[in-house]
Amino acid sequence: MSAPAIRVEGLEHTFRQKGREVRAVDGVDLEVGEGEFVALVGPSGCGKSTLLRVLAGLLVPTGGTAEVGGVSAVGRPGLVAFMPQKDLLLPWRRALANAALGLEVHGVPRKEARARARALFGVFGLEGFEQAWPAQMSGGMRQRLALLRTFLVPSRVLLLDEPFGALDAITRRGMHAWLQEVLAIEPRTVLLVTHDVEEALVLADRVVVMSPRPGRIVDAIAAPFARPREPGIVTEAAFVAAKARVLAALGEGDDPVSAGEERTAPGA
Amino acid sequence: MKLALGSAAGARRLAAAYGPSAVLLALLVAGWEAWVRVFDTRPYILPAPSRIWQGFWETKHLLPEHIRTTLAEAVLGLGFGAAAGVTIAVLVAGIPLVRRVLMPLLVVSQTIPMVVLAPLLIVWFGFGMTPKVVVVALWGFFPVAVATADGLMHADREMVGLVRSMGANRLQVLRYIAVPAALPAFFSGLKIAAAYAVGGAVVGEWIGASSGLGLYITRAQTSFRVDRVFVAVVLIALLSMLLFAAVHVLARLATPWMYVRTEEETR
Ligand SMILES: Nc1ncnc2c1ncn2[C@@H]1O[C@H](COP(=O)(O)OP(=O)(O)OP(=O)(O)O)[C@@H](O)[C@H]1O
Ligand SMILES: [Mg+2]
Numbered sequence: 001m002s003a004p005a006i007r008v009e010g011l012e013h014t015f016r017q018k019g020r021e022v023r024a025v026d027g028v029d030l031e032v033g034e035g036e037f038v039a040l041v042g043p044s045g046c047g048k049s050t051l052l053r054v055l056a057g058l059l060v061p062t063g064g065t066a067e068v069g070g071v072s073a074v075g076r077p078g079l080v081a082f083m084p085q086k087d088l089l090l091p092w093r094r095a096l097a098n099a100a101l102g103l104e105v106h107g108v109p110r111k112e113a114r115a116r117a118r119a120l121f122g123v124f125g126l127e128g129f130e131q132a133w134p135a136q137m138s139g140g141m142r143q144r145l146a147l148l149r150t151f152l153v154p155s156r157v158l159l160l161d162e163p164f165g166a167l168d169a170i171t172r173r174g175m176h177a178w179l180q181e182v183l184a185i186e187p188r189t190v191l192l193v194t195h196d197v198e199e200a201l202v203l204a205d206r207v208v209v210m211s212p213r214p215g216r217i218v219d220a221i222a223a224p225f226a227r228p229r230e231p232g233i234v235t236e237a238a239f240v241a242a243k244a245r246v247l248a249a250l251g252e253g254d255d256p257v258s259a260g261e262e263r264t265a266p267g268a
Numbered sequence: 269m270k271l272a273l274g275s276a277a278g279a280r281r282l283a284a285a286y287g288p289s290a291v292l293l294a295l296l297v298a299g300w301e302a303w304v305r306v307f308d309t310r311p312y313i314l315p316a317p318s319r320i321w322q323g324f325w326e327t328k329h330l331l332p333e334h335i336r337t338t339l340a341e342a343v344l345g346l347g348f349g350a351a352a353g354v355t356i357a358v359l360v361a362g363i364p365l366v367r368r369v370l371m372p373l374l375v376v377s378q379t380i381p382m383v384v385l386a387p388l389l390i391v392w393f394g395f396g397m398t399p400k401v402v403v404v405a406l407w408g409f410f411p412v413a414v415a416t417a418d419g420l421m422h423a424d425r426e427m428v429g430l431v432r433s434m435g436a437n438r439l440q441v442l443r444y445i446a447v448p449a450a451l452p453a454f455f456s457g458l459k460i461a462a463a464y465a466v467g468g469a470v471v472g473e474w475i476g477a478s479s480g481l482g483l484y485i486t487r488a489q490t491s492f493r494v495d496r497v498f499v500a501v502v503l504i505a506l507l508s509m510l511l512f513a514a515v516h517v518l519a520r521l522a523t524p525w526m527y528v529r530t531e532e533e534t535r
């Protein structure tokens with residue numbers, strides 16, 4: 001048996017800033033199999049982005065292990081395709097050059113990288129905007145461009161931090177259909193952070209629920225029906241039941257007035 | 269870059285941008301002329317604009333040579349200054365020890381009055397163009413170094429994280445993030461340096477030269493031709509603006525993304 005695509009064990013991280021300590025994640029265990037799609041849901045500030053930044057090799061945790069494909073990702077970037085929560089498009093690159101960035105960093109010749117990026121502009125609804133500057137694009141377009149850039153990073157593991165947050169419901173549904181289609185043709189391992197429980201259950205094999213800060217994993221719910229799924233399933237009884245269970249898990253660790261938020265509210 | 273000088277819209281845009289300054293300048297010149305005429309001010313104290321124009325006309329066969337010299341010194345000095353500034357910025361931004369050691373010295377270097385330094389430079393480098401180029405470079409490297417170092421050090425950390433997550437090495441981080449992020453700051457520094465470059469060359473010439481606007485000024489002063497001093501002052505201002513505009517054009521070409529929004533908003 002080969003190593004799982006993602007393995008996180010006993011992961012904990014405490015941010016220290018000017019004597020103030022914020023325990024962001026507290027003992028997270030998570031395993032994502034090769035080709036599996038896992039959605040991560042949890043209240044704001046529970047450490048979802050922190051977990052992804054550790055797996056991307058950008059943040060060295062204060063404790064625990066994080067592996068990608070059997071290799072420790074701690075302090076070792078370059079193992080995954082990471083889409084941060086902010087789109088982080090480079091303002092000095094036109095849309096096409098932004099999309100091709102990951103390929104270029106991986107040493108693909110510029111011309112070839114851009115040709116491969118150009119071929120996907122239509123699918124992402126960005127046709128005709130190849131030469132636009134990021135400053136000229138809408139929030140939704142920027143997010144689709146960031147997703148396209150992430151897709152072109154040559155890695156089997158995708159870490160997506162709220163990739164559809166800035167999209168309207170219709171575009172979002174279109175992107176869901178597209179994402180499932182692409183993954184059916186070219187399977188990849190996906191760890192997706194979202195606040196949208198329905199999105200999680202439509203896209204993922206498994207929905208992992210985190211508690212409020214300090215984040216721990218409180219439940220994991222298998223999504224009903226096989227992938228790819230039609231948007232119509234959201235009204236099926238099995239889907240509604242799964243959704244109820246996720247919402248219950250989200251509500252469980254939820255203190256009234258969320259005491260955790262109050263501690264860091266000033267200036268956060 | 270679209271200047272669209274021929275079109276009506278372009279002309280309107282130019283008028284909107286520079287019209288108010290032009291009107292103010294015309295009013296000032298007219299007031300100056302009137303003042304001199306009404307109070308009959310002596311020309312060796314304050315020459316009227318018409319008198320300055322006359323001074324320009326009398327010496328116009330001499331001016332191209334002087335302008336060429338001064339402009340060449342300014343441009344060369346600016347080039348060397350910018351190169352030195354960028355080199356220092358890279359060292360300062362990249363090596364913390366260099367930052368701590370060099371930064372205070374750089375500030376001190378700017379407190380040495382050029383009028384004190386210029387005669388020494390002439391002793392060291394002779395009467396040719398070299399000491400003037402050195403003066404301009406010494407003046408110009410500082411704003412370039414400070415601005416560029418600032419730009420390099422303040423590259424967005426999350427953008428750096430993004431390309432590092434793609435597996436970028438240090439050189440790639442520099443190429444994809446730090447350098448483009450620092451370009452606008454570099455050009456801000458270069459604009460400041462450009463504005464002072466012609467003045468710097470003239471100060472260098474003023475101490476001793478065989479050609480240039482500084483020499484022209486020295487000669488005008490020894491013969492009490494204040495009108496000609498003013499001719500040189502106007503020319504220095506025009507040349508400085510020319511150099512500044514050239515850097516501006518360069519900045520627009522090199523950092524087009526910085527002008528995306530302004531173009532839309534001023535349309
Ligand atoms: N660089 C940092 N320095 C200090 N504290 C931080 C830092 N980054 C995150 N935190 C804190 O760690 C906690 C978890 O942050 P994180 O961004 O992982 O939350 P999240 O689950 O992604 O939230 P959201 O859903 O709002 O994006 C938060 O309380 C946050 O304030
Ligand atoms: Mg987050």
